[in-house]
Amino acid sequence: LISWIENASPALPMIMKELAPDTGRAHVIGVTGAPGVGKSTTATALIRAHRARGERVGVLAVDPSSPFSGGALLGDRVRMQEHALDPDVYIRSMATRGHLGGLAVATPQALRAYDAAGFDTVIVETVGVGQSELEVAETADTILVLLAPGMGDGIQAAKAGILEIGDIFVVNKSDREGAQALVRELRTMIALAQRGPQDWKPPIVMTVASEHRGISDLLEAIDRFRASQADTGRAQKRRVARARREVESIALAKLRAEFRLDGETGLDDLAEAVSRGELDPYAAADQMVIGH
Ligand SMILES: Nc1nc2c(ncn2[C@@H]2O[C@H](COP(=O)(O)OP(=O)(O)OP(=O)(O)O)[C@@H](O)[C@H]2O)c(=O)[nH]1
Ligand SMILES: [Mg+2]
Numbered sequence: 001l002i003s004w005i006e007n008a009s010p011a012l013p014m015i016m017k018e019l020a021p022d023t024g025r026a027h028v029i030g031v032t033g034a035p036g037v038g039k040s041t042t043a044t045a046l047i048r049a050h051r052a053r054g055e056r057v058g059v060l061a062v063d064p065s066s067p068f069s070g071g072a073l074l075g076d077r078v079r080m081q082e083h084a085l086d087p088d089v090y091i092r093s094m095a096t097r098g099h100l101g102g103l104a105v106a107t108p109q110a111l112r113a114y115d116a117a118g119f120d121t122v123i124v125e126t127v128g129v130g131q132s133e134l135e136v137a138e139t140a141d142t143i144l145v146l147l148a149p150g151m152g153d154g155i156q157a158a159k160a161g162i163l164e165i166g167d168i169f170v171v172n173k174s175d176r177e178g179a180q181a182l183v184r185e186l187r188t189m190i191a192l193a194q195r196g197p198q199d200w201k202p203p204i205v206m207t208v209a210s211e212h213r214g215i216s217d218l219l220e221a222i223d224r225f226r227a228s229q230a231d232t233g234r235a236q237k238r239r240v241a242r243a244r245r246e247v248e249s250i251a252l253a254k255l256r257a258e259f260r261l262d263g264e265t266g267l268d269d270l271a272e273a274v275s276r277g278e279l280d281p282y283a284a285a286d287q288m289v290i291g292h
Pocket of ligand 2: 039040041125
């Protein structure tokens, strides 16, 4: 299913129709942060923790920069090998090269596949901190933002808008110098970036993922967040917002395809004419949409 989603199979609408009644149960944890901060290591530690509770766990590593994905994602697989033989753990990386609508369409569909397959927890790892990564992170029920000391992360995070989306902040590599300073800096920055009603103050959890230290604290923070989200009705609101974006992305991708906005047909000629002043952009747009 994930391969079909990756390759934007024409069978997708039919598949999603079949899957829909079996979706809505999985809890999706988004793990985001700068390259090398320890996302895969933390995901691996979380797999172990969730397995210990008897849950089935899926991991989806989304790589927007597909040309370079091979090595990094292979590395992730090796890192998570501890769970390779466990039938209740499924690890998959996904590139969306050539997917109509890109990550915005492909990621939620892949999560539906995991959900319908009966995974209790699905961990989505995104590489990097750019706009499309934020988009992926926003498909999660619980968003973990990872930082590590000595990476100039604090400032970087503020720039990328990552402070606004974090439900829980993880200072990983706390075995390194500067961890406490990073926590202090982060605390100030989170307070400044706080949005909306203050019924959830994003906690900062210190971890050494490579040694499984702090993982039970992290799990506890995730549980508390889930309970708080459920109590306030925010969990459901977030799911509706997610579905809304999902429908919108698919609709826009369909419109693009229908009007061939991505292809050479028509648009290139119109652009030429507009650039030469032979046609105004409004008339050109009309020719494209109405003349279609
Ligand atoms: N010292 C220390 N090293 C860690 C810790 N967690 C992870 N590492 C190491 O940091 C390196 C990068 O870890 P990954 O888990 O691959 O990081 P990532 O964020 O998934 O990296 P990308 O997917 O490439 O962005 C590996 O060599 C890990 O062993 C930690 O808590 N302390
Ligand atoms: Mg990784």
